[in-house]
Amino acid sequence: MTHHHIVNHEQWLEARTRFLAKEKEFTHLRDELSRQRRELPWERVEKSYVFDSEHGKETLADLFGKHNQLIVYHFMYAPDWDIGCKHCSFWADNFNGIIPHLNQRDVSMVAISRAPLAKLKEQAREFGWTFKWVSSADGDFNYDYNVSFSPEALAQGGAPYNYGTQQATRSDLPGISAFIRVGDQIFHTYSTYGRGVDMLNTAYHYLDLAPKGRDEQDLPFPMAWVKHRIAYES
Known part of the structure; x- marks a missing residue:
């Protein structure tokens, strides 16, 4: 410098x-x-997905609430993990304040993970998160939207991720999906993975304006510096 x-x-x-x-x-x-x-063209959601939420069992349609558009953040948190992914947590720290603004544009937002609801509620409480976070449990949702991968697929050397441009080597990876409701039908309009989720991290975009930028070029991998917010030393 x-x-x-x-x-x-x-x-x-x-x-x-x-x-x-x-x-x-x-x-x-x-x-x-x-x-x-x-x-881009839409595809009709044919399956009936059910999630565990604070209000009991909810369908994908229920997650829309009173709005007609839905953004899903696929939060990495496998059932056997003690806490959700620190990198997804970095993203989730941006969520609380924006959701009322999204609602004004007919958009609901929800995070979905495979971990049990009790674990999600505990982390949300500890981190002060108030956004809706539901569990897909052992359902097909995460697998169908290419953010969770079976042990069998991983054992074969990896599973296709991000439209085949990457190989998954762990059970859960991040992504963002968008849906729209038209009458009683739901359509999947978009999903993005890998660097595609970058657009939702406000902190990173502020770092891009700083003189040293993200300053990750000498790290073992990008985001090697990231910890859960409550783990940083002040």
Whole structure:
């Protein structure tokens, strides 16, 4: 950092203005990509999925509440784990405050994990999370949406993940899925995995604006620094 290029204000402003043009180009490209995402075809949800929630058994339709769109965060928490994934927890720390805003745009949001509901409730209490978090338990939901993988598949050297661009080597991985309800029918509109979930991490986007960025290039792997929020030393 001490060897960074130092200039006067006029030179700084000139460089910043040139970069602004690139930022605007990226913004327009992102807007176009979002438009194309909305135009992707939908697939009808044919199965009847049931989840364990604080209100008892709930169907996928129940998770919409009074809204017609649903965002699902696939939270990595296998039934035999003592606590949910620290990286998913990093993402979940961003959820509480945004959900009332999503509701104003006809969107509900829920996290879904395979761990028992009691474990989910305990972690939510400890972390101060109030967002809806339900258990898919031993149902097919996580497997059908490519975020959980059977021991048999893993034993064969891995299972396809992220549309076959990666191989899963553990039982649970993260993802985000979107659904829409039209009358009494539900459609799956979109799912993203791997780096695709990056868009939902506010903290990372703030780090991208900081002088050192995410500063992960010398770590064993990206996010090696991440801990559960309550485990950081102050």
